[in-house]
Amino acid sequence: MLTIHHTKRDFEETDCTVAVLPVGAVEQHGSHLPVGTDTLFAEAFAKGMAEALDAYLLPAIAIASSIEHRKGKGTVYIQSDTLALIVRDIAASLQYAGYRKLIVVNFHGGNWILKPTVRNLNRELTDMDVILLQYDAAAHRHGEIFKHTQGDLHAGEFETSLMLHLYPELVKTIKQSERAREAVPQAFMDYFDVTELTEDGYWGFPEEGTADKGKRVMELLVQCGLDYLDKVERTREEIEQRKK
Numbered sequence: 001m002l003t004i005h006h007t008k009r010d011f012e013e014t015d016c017t018v019a020v021l022p023v024g025a026v027e028q029h030g031s032h033l034p035v036g037t038d039t040l041f042a043e044a045f046a047k048g049m050a051e052a053l054d055a056y057l058l059p060a061i062a063i064a065s066s067i068e069h070r071k072g073k074g075t076v077y078i079q080s081d082t083l084a085l086i087v088r089d090i091a092a093s094l095q096y097a098g099y100r101k102l103i104v105v106n107f108h109g110g111n112w113i114l115k116p117t118v119r120n121l122n123r124e125l126t127d128m129d130v131i132l133l134q135y136d137a138a139a140h141r142h143g144e145i146f147k148h149t150q151g152d153l154h155a156g157e158f159e160t161s162l163m164l165h166l167y168p169e170l171v172k173t174i175k176q177s178e179r180a181r182e183a184v185p186q187a188f189m190d191y192f193d194v195t196e197l198t199e200d201g202y203w204g205f206p207e208e209g210t211a212d213k214g215k216r217v218m219e220l221l222v223q224c225g226l227d228y229l230d231k232v233e234r235t236r237e238e239i240e241q242r243k244k
Ligand SMILES: [Zn+2]
Pocket: 029, 037, 038, 107, 108, 154, 155, 159
């Protein structure tokens, strides 16, 4: 695996053509989790992928699209359009440098602009594939690990578990919040700020979090991520085969 700790010579001596770009957020995560939560998780997931693929692990885009959290102290955000432009520029730069695959590892739902960005990039870039992996890469198997697979949207059981696994010292006391479980649709973030919909800015069941659940889900994320990449490759080969 290559990182920004390596030199030009290190890069020259490998034939690495895969890059992994973590995308996180700097936004309030209630009273119990740090504002950099999504960035720390994106980095961990991306590192697991880069290690498995012997790829170039890029530094994270830490500040991203968190406008729906702007009323929570500690939040810093850029506009979604700006994020799309940054990812486009990074992809073009990597393609120029000879990379043939970029894996964008996103850990924040508010970075939804990445979806159309990746879809378009794959039509625009002639020599590079861009794959999007997200926090929900293992969601279809969350039932094996978590008590709550619904309504656990932000700083809840899933994220508190991951933090207890990765950085237990960063998990603070959970503040009681009745509205944290209220079933307003996630789409209501289009109209309201998260700190208006909940008392403490979290949305879900953080008290159910454990380090063991966090460890298991991080392993599952990498496993599901690798399976997904395989599936994309196999589909590409099948399509090529049919053309012949
Ligand atoms: Zn988060």
